[in-house]
Amino acid sequence: MTELSPNQQLEALMDRLAADVAPVQPLEDRPTLLVLAALLLVAAVLMLAWLGLRPDLMAGQPHPMFLLRCGTLAVLGVVSVAAVLAQAHPGVGRNTQGWKVAAAMALLFPLSGAIMAIDQPEHAMAMASAASGWECLRMSLATAALCAVPMVLHLRRGAPVAPQRAGLLVGLAGGSLGALAYNLYCPYDSMVYTGLWYGLAVGLAALAGRLVVPRLVRW
Amino acid sequence: MTSDEATLARLMCAAQAGDALAYRQLLGMAAPLLMRWFRRKVAPADLDDLVQDTLLAVHQRRASWDPARPFLPWLAAIARYRWVDRLRRARVRDADVLFDDIAVESGEAALIGRLGCDRLLALLPGPQAAAIRAVKIEGLSVIEAAARLGQSESMIKVNVHRGLKRMAAAVDEDR
Numbered sequence: 001m002t003e004l005s006p007n008q009q010l011e012a013l014m015d016r017l018a019a020d021v022a023p024v025q026p027l028e029d030r031p032t033l034l035v036l037a038a039l040l041l042v043a044a045v046l047m048l049a050w051l052g053l054r055p056d057l058m059a060g061q062p063h064p065m066f067l068l069r070c071g072t073l074a075v076l077g078v079v080s081v082a083a084v085l086a087q088a089h090p091g092v093g094r095n096t097q098g099w100k101v102a103a104a105m106a107l108l109f110p111l112s113g114a115i116m117a118i119d120q121p122e123h124a125m126a127m128a129s130a131a132s133g134w135e136c137l138r139m140s141l142a143t144a145a146l147c148a149v150p151m152v153l154h155l156r157r158g159a160p161v162a163p164q165r166a167g168l169l170v171g172l173a174g175g176s177l178g179a180l181a182y183n184l185y186c187p188y189d190s191m192v193y194t195g196l197w198y199g200l201a202v203g204l205a206a207l208a209g210r211l212v213v214p215r216l217v218r219w
Numbered sequence: 220m221t222s223d224e225a226t227l228a229r230l231m232c233a234a235q236a237g238d239a240l241a242y243r244q245l246l247g248m249a250a251p252l253l254m255r256w257f258r259r260k261v262a263p264a265d266l267d268d269l270v271q272d273t274l275l276a277v278h279q280r281r282a283s284w285d286p287a288r289p290f291l292p293w294l295a296a297i298a299r300y301r302w303v304d305r306l307r308r309a310r311v312r313d314a315d316v317l318f319d320d321i322a323v324e325s326g327e328a329a330l331i332g333r334l335g336c337d338r339l340l341a342l343l344p345g346p347q348a349a350a351i352r353a354v355k356i357e358g359l360s361v362i363e364a365a366a367r368l369g370q371s372e373s374m375i376k377v378n379v380h381r382g383l384k385r386m387a388a389a390v391d392e393d394r
Contacts, residue, residue, distance in 0.1 A: 006267035013271050014246040017278045023237030024282040089285045090296035095391040159280035161300040161390040219280070 029085040032154040036081065036147060036177075043143040044181040051139075051185040065189040069198065072109065073180040076102045076202070080173035084151045087166040088158025095162075099169060106176075106202070113195015120192070127193040132186075139182045140201035141208075144174030148209065155217040163214035171209020175202035228290040235281060246274055253298055260302055260356060273301045299339060299390045306355045307383050342389050347382030350375050355383070 004012060056063045079102040086094060117124035127133070151170045160166040179201045188194070227248060233241035253270045261269055276297050284293045340348045346368070353364035354375065365372045 010250060010267060010271060010274075013274060014243060014250065017246060017274065018239045018243035021234060021237060021239050021242045021278075024235050026235055026284065026286055027282045089283055089288065089293070090300070090391050091288060091292035092295040092299065092391055093292055094288075094296075095389070157282065159276075159283035159297060159300075161296045162388050165388055219276075 027088060027154075027158050029088075029154075032085065032150050033081070035150040039146050039150065040143070040177050040181060043146055043178075044184060047139060047143070047181055048184055054185060054187055057184070063189050065191070065194065066183065069109075069183050069194060070180065072106050073176045073183060073198075073202075076106045077173055077176035077180055080169050080176060081151070084166065084169045084173055085154065087160045087162065087169065088155050090159050090161040099172065103172065109191070110195040110199035113192045113199070116195075117192050123190070124192050127188075127190055128196060130188070130193065130197075132188065133193070133197040136179075136182055136186060136197045137201050137204070139185075140175065140178035140198075141205060143178035143181045144171070144201075144205040144208075145178075147174040147177045148213070152213060152216050155213075159219065160217050163218045164210060166217055167213030168206055168210040170213045171206035172202065174209065175205025178205065224289055224291050227294075228286070231281070231284055231290050232286050235284070235286070246277075249277065249294060250274065252294075256298065257302065261305060262358060265305060269301060269305050272305070273298050276301055296391050303339075303383065303387050303390060306351070307387070339386055339389060343382050343385055346370060346374070347378045347385065350378035351382045351386075354379050 054062075054066060056066065076099075079099050083096060083099040086096065117127075148170050151173065155166055155170070179198050182201075183198075227245060230241045230245035230248070234245055250270060253273050254266065257266055257269050257273075277294065280297065284290065340351065343351070349368050350364060350370065353359045353368060354361060359367065361372050361375050364370075365375050368375070370378065
């Protein structure tokens with residue numbers, strides 16, 4: 001049997017690929033977004049059914065800390081989800097840095113919490129040992145894991161060319177959305193509590209995403 | 220037919236719809252672009268493999284191209300990903316046969332420029348980029364690279380490792 005030259009091999013490969021080509025639906029972001037929104041809604045409803053709504057929300061007078069946390073986590077979540085979806089459609093020059101700005105803004109909470117903890121060590125100790133802190137962590141991370149599923153599936157259908165960054169973003173997005181859902185119940189308004197437990201929830205989710213997701217989406 | 224952005228994007232659109240003829244045309248245009256781009260970036264023995272590998276990646280991931288966006292940056296990202304992956308797996312090789320570069324025709328220069336890895340290397344700190352060029356692209360041994368660049372051998376290894384890691388994370392960046 002005659003061995004093909006490299007050029008003939010290349011031509012043969014292109015012929016074979018062309019012969020095999022089947023119609024494909026360009027990967028769309030909208031279905032993933034809808035599934036993600038539905039999962040987040042279900043998680044939030046289940047959490048509220050189990051734990052209940054914050055008292056100030058029941059009274060229709062939301063505390064400023066609740067509003068600040070909502071806004072920050074929602075912005076971080078939305079920007080990170082958009083960055084995750086963009087990772088599935090690679091393109092030189094498409095790498096956007098918006099999520100870094102949102103993450104830097106969100107870091108104000110742990111930073112402010114740390115400064116206040118230095119000023120009020122007793123309060124800080126009480127917040128650090130609050131039993132509901134672990135609940136915050138568990139609930140947020142469980143919701144983050146749920147939210148990560150459609151994002152990972154989306155990335156697996158796409159072509160992420162920076163798997164480690166994609167993993168970090170999946171974790172950041174999931175963690176933000178998970179903490180956002182828990183925030184609807186969380187009765188604490190302390191800056192120290194928010195900086196510590198919410199910061200841990202988002203940070204751990206981002207770390208887990210960075211460590212676990214790349215091996216699921218590498219191709 | 221020229222391999223300009225509009226033509227390639229039109230062919231890829233047709234390829235996504237299952238048009239084998241358009242797809243074959245597209246692959247026929249992409250292959251020489253990739254060949255020219257990769258020519259100075261890997262050893263000649265790896266060139267054909269890398270082009271074939273990239274075309275296979277294009278085939279497998281063609282659904283990830285969004286018809287609302289330009290085609291060439293997508294192709295460049297896929298090609299860079301495959302190239303960086305190849306560099307990470309590459310062993311030191313013969314330096315003498317690497318620089319058989321063929322002059323790029325003026326009409327295609329801009330297209331190939333867009334695929335270029337030089338900007339990707341430019342994102343790295345100088346010592347890392349120099350170590351990668353010397354060891355992974357020119358094929359020098361670690362000892363030779365250390366002597367030429369004035370870095371210790373362990374520093375060369377560290378710079379290659381860190382540089383490739385950084386490049387892998389910056390495949391879709393363009394400055």
